[in-house]
Amino acid sequence: MEIRNIKSSNKKVIQARLGNTSVNKTTFIKDINKDDKGFYYVADNGSDEQIYVPSADTKVNASYARISIRVFGKKAGKSVVSFDIYDINGAKTGSAKVTVVSTKDKDIESITFAGKSLEQGDTIGKTDNKYIYKGKDINTFYEYTTKKAGKLKVKAGKNTKLVRIQVGVLEKYTWNNTMDPDYGEYNYSTADRTNTNTTAYETTENHPVDLNGDGDYDDVIDGMSERGVKFRYKTVKNNKKITLGKLPEYRNENSSRSATYTANADMNASESTTINTLSGENVAPTMIKVTVYNKVDKEYTDYYYVINKRIKKY
Template structure:
């Protein structure tokens, strides 16, 4: 997971917050694994248990998002214009038309769109050699995985489009949006639809409390995390080193697992010509226990691990990390040829992050999703 950038004075207030106000990342995941001993890649959809595997010289993953089942349910807040992720055509159709809401209580606006004919290349998930043939695997307009050789795929592909939609829901409810899939000859080959659920709070995670305080507090009732007023008395900060952690999901989501990790501070090699100690923010870890650190395990390279996750239980006491992420840049070095030359850097960070990874199941779309939050402990 990516780290926050170093914070300047303008962002210091945010650093003093117990900042779980928005996830660092929120992803449904295809689990990527690489076995260096056999030079083999394996990709697994953890919800369907579908597996794609190939040797490095016989295949390549192009777009893991196409391995997911098609997403058909989206959430929007009532009384706000909200955009959903772009909708893309598949290689067997050139455009979508006739987007229409099923109710006057759900306004639909085409915010942005793109359509092209006889240009570009078809989107595919991956290619691999099968019986000596190089086959390209792609999703068709009905969401089924198909395969074809490149020339045949190019011949079928005549154009593409993508569409960004905004919605305004007047009332809570469940709505349908219908549209048509059109091929290169102008014929409608499929009738498509998505479901829009309008509600007050569209977040998967309803609340996260630490030591009795809801650090995902929604103070203005719009269903979104509030985090700009860092100096307010209700601001999300803590000096408590431990407390009960309670994570609650909204309707339509089920929590599967909670994990925590602290900042990694490991020993690094001194600069050339120097000796002493030097830190870094990653370390080598034998995650799968096979005695090597050259594999990729569930998307994590063993050679460069910056988060070591530990499973915890919900509604139990959590002890926050006291490791400063800033310490990864510390060093104390002496020149090998001239010991009068030294280099010392020592940080004394006042914030200590604990990373919380929440794995939950989206029951409407039948997808497992992970969100990572940062919990900041303020040093007294």
């Protein structure tokens, strides 16, 4: 599970090299799941994609790798970056090519909130004087603004079309595991054993949400996994006033599990966990998601910006 022979067809335009690599090798076999239409699949490591397999007897090794390629633009132009792919046994399984465009043009020329830039600047070591967090990243523990609301303005680059602006805020969410569609799989009794699992929490962090109302948390809706929803977005118009969120990130959780055996009490076991991060933050984050279409690359891209509003101790 690696890539080799990384090459750029035009090194004067693009230089490419291996980036961060994470490899997990195992002899474990993945669990086979069945969807509501009767088809079998396994979950892809590192994403929520479902990979379908021929039958319930299919053996899929659980090894996985996350590999990145770093590209460096030397000047404007295009280059094809190619590489070979090798599996867990060191055998070559294929090759791939990616066309990379290097340009001085930016997808987003500028983005401001209440007249302050959400971009730090283009020069390393030099901060834009209109940067919203100027000085805050050095002199304080948090980067923040004290503004409660202001106009959000996005100016797209000359080769870019502004598609959509979304504003995401945290929501207070209360959940317990009786709401889980799989609750019965880990809370059950047999003649020999009783398994009990309880989890209840209040949080503004990642939590499961059935976004499309189909009774599970297995889908990805508009790029958002139902198993880990954090910011709830709404679409806003450009150059209009927005109001920042008021909630910080926190999680209060109590969970416990136990196993009780009918014939062998010595095997009985239980454990409990308590998590409390209610007073850990003093800023409320608002996520700005800007979707653009690059007319040269013919691709859609999402850009994210966080606006932290300072709040009193929660």
